[in-house]
Amino acid sequence: LLNSATFSAEDFVRARLAMIPCGRNACIRSRGQLIQPVVYIDERRAFGIDELSAYPTHDIYMVESYDSGRMIRVYTTWFMQNLARTNMPLQAMVKW
DSSP: OTTOOOSBHHHHHHHHHTOEEETTEEEEEETTEEEOOEEEETTEEOSOGGGGGGSBGGGEEEEEEEGGGTEEEEEEHHHHHHHHHHTOOOOOOOOO
8 A cells, every 4th residue: 555656545446456437436347247345444334435535545554355345444544543552353344
C-alpha cells in the first residue's frame, strides 16, 4: 500500500481486483455472474466500494479480500492503533 501509486483506497482495490462497472456500482465477475462486493471499513459495513475514495492510501493499514473479492475488509491505521491500545479483538469473519 505504501509503495502504491494510487491516490485512494478505492483506486487501489479497483486496480487489484479488476473491478467491472455495473450501473452506479463496481462489481467483480464471480462464477460467471457480476457481483457487487461487500465492503467493511474498520469493522463497519460500508455503503459500497465508492466509500473507500475518502481514504488516501497512506491512511490504510491493511486491505483484505476474501472469496475472490466478494468481501473486502479495510482497516485504517487509526483504527488499528486504537485496537492495540484497548486490547480488543477483531470481529470474527462470518461466511455467508
